[in-house]
Amino acid sequence: MSYLPNFIFLILIIVGGGIFLRNILRIKRNINLGKAVDRSDKTALRWKQMLRIALGQSKMGSKPIAAILHLIVYVGFIIINIELLEIILDGLLGTHRLFAPYLGNLYHILIGTFEILALLVIVAVVVFWIRRNGIRIKRFWKAEMKGWPKLDADLILYFEVVLMMLFLSMNATDYLLQQQESHYIQAGSFPVSKFLRPLFEGFSFNSLLLLERSFWWAHITGILVFLNYLYYSKHLHILLAFPNTFFAKLVPNGKFEVDEHIKKEVLMMLYPDRVVSETSSAVPSKFGASDVFDLNWTQLMNAYSCTECGRCTEACPANRTGKKLSPRKIMMDTRDRLTEVGENLNKNKGVFQNDEKQLLHDYISAEELWACTSCNACVEVCPIAIDPLSIIMDMRQYLVMEQSAAPQLLNSMMSNIENNGAPWPFSNQDRLQWANEQLN
């Protein structure tokens, strides 16, 4: 009978952890629906990039207030999670404050630090909420943020406050228990939760014990729920920011991918006499991208990693001047479509059933794609190295090469290049005329 709590805890961890694992595997499967692209090169440089951008948050600094607040929540959560180790072991072993006897004074310092961090996290989260809902910073209120994205953003903040409050309430009641019974484990220092004590004073030992246990259970359950909430949330970035920065492209922003299949075709066309040495691989079924299957896996991982902060959209010249294009929406649409495809796979035993839908038109309109100036502002500003531009370019490629659906003026430009080697209708014979013209 006395092992019942341990057993319940074990079940809780197995179920919570199990669902999380299933979700992670589904995300991995969905990402792998993307086309292959080799990012196994320059491992040392990639580690460096990940440590700098994801762990070091080097790109957050451009917005100093957000950067500091974000850093507090980030450091707070990582460090407070040390406590999680004790909580899990306590739960499994039926102990209470297992580490206290081994760590001595350090334990006091640790618990005290966790409390201060918890308070800082609460303050930061409250400021975050005010920025979103009080000051209503513009990038949080763009068209694509209506509905679930808005609710998701707020829910994350509520989750974090509740978890921190549970942690502090647990400590406050624990301290009171320590005061009432000398055989109760005496450990920890409580610089923050002491201010919550008045709420619980006057309670009997048993009521306090019930409260303390309730907070403890609610806290660990809350963490497991939050962990599983990630799958549905933009908050996935806390995990995916790391692989996302690791596998991000290392070449200059201006270098767009050169299509190898097309290269073979063009070489054969221009120089039929030259033997193409490589065995010609299968011709792709389509050029460019009209659905998530046509994007590569890093682009799909980008979509799952996006936390919808909107810096890209704020920096986008097209969006700044009122056009429909929003790089953030490109990423959100890609994820939404990928989720839809994933659910289709779940329902149909892993075999995708045609749903008469695709990323292009059903999610992203041609108007959005054609508004891009390929200026790389969105890529540059992303705090975790997401590349919305590459998706835009792949989709343009589909529009032009598969559907000949470029705006009329671009068709003229392209036929000019084809016919006379310049985007304007000038004869190539006049290319050097400027050299003989009058000076100024």
Added chain:
Amino acid sequence: MKLNVPTLASLKEQGQKPDVVFWVGCAGSFDDRAKKITKAFVKILNHTNTSFAVLGTEESCTGDPAKRAGNEFLFQMQALQNIETLNRYDVTKIVTTCPHCFNTLKNEYPELGGKYEVLHHTQFLKTLIKEGKLKVEGGTYKGKRITFHDPCYLGRANSVFEAPRDLIQKLDAELVEMKSCRAKGLCCGAGGAQMFKDAETGEKEINVERTAEAIETKAEIIAAACPFCTTMMTDGIKHHKQEERVKVMDVAELIANAKDL
């Protein structure tokens, strides 16, 4: 004074090879405003006795606008033909006044077999100064307020932020920055083949937004380093009816003027 513009073909006939090829670009060859930049740059090349040549009628569009518009096939057709030409002349070093050509030649040609040292003209001019071949003093621009508009394909795309600024500093001018500059520079609106189409419906044109930032700096001159930016910024200034007060000029033009070339 007449410009001395040798072509690679003419030099080859004489058994000569230039140190560097000047890739003029389509805008620099055909667009009236951009041609002035081309000429200004050649004046400096002539003044410094730089051994250079152009491809002339053998030059063709790099394929950049086709690629950014989504036509990878046409891009590669252009690229492979240009590479064939460049390799036939054993070209090793290219300088260009167009950041779009610069980016494409530097980043997208190597995989297609075109491996060259590619410089933007602001980088090249800086080298000329460093080597003592070009001496620049303020002259007409001494003390003038100049703001620099970062071309996307020079700055953000290739991290060249300082070369053009260093050149402006050499003019003893007062360099002032716009609200969005360097890696955060705001596009002029021409990139990604937008130059050749109408903008999508919105509240305003991008160049109007960008030139508003430039006007805010109270600069008398907007220095540019891209023929397309020059056009877009000039149009933007006209939109704001500031063309009497604010001039848009390429860095090469500023230097050529300062030297009275």
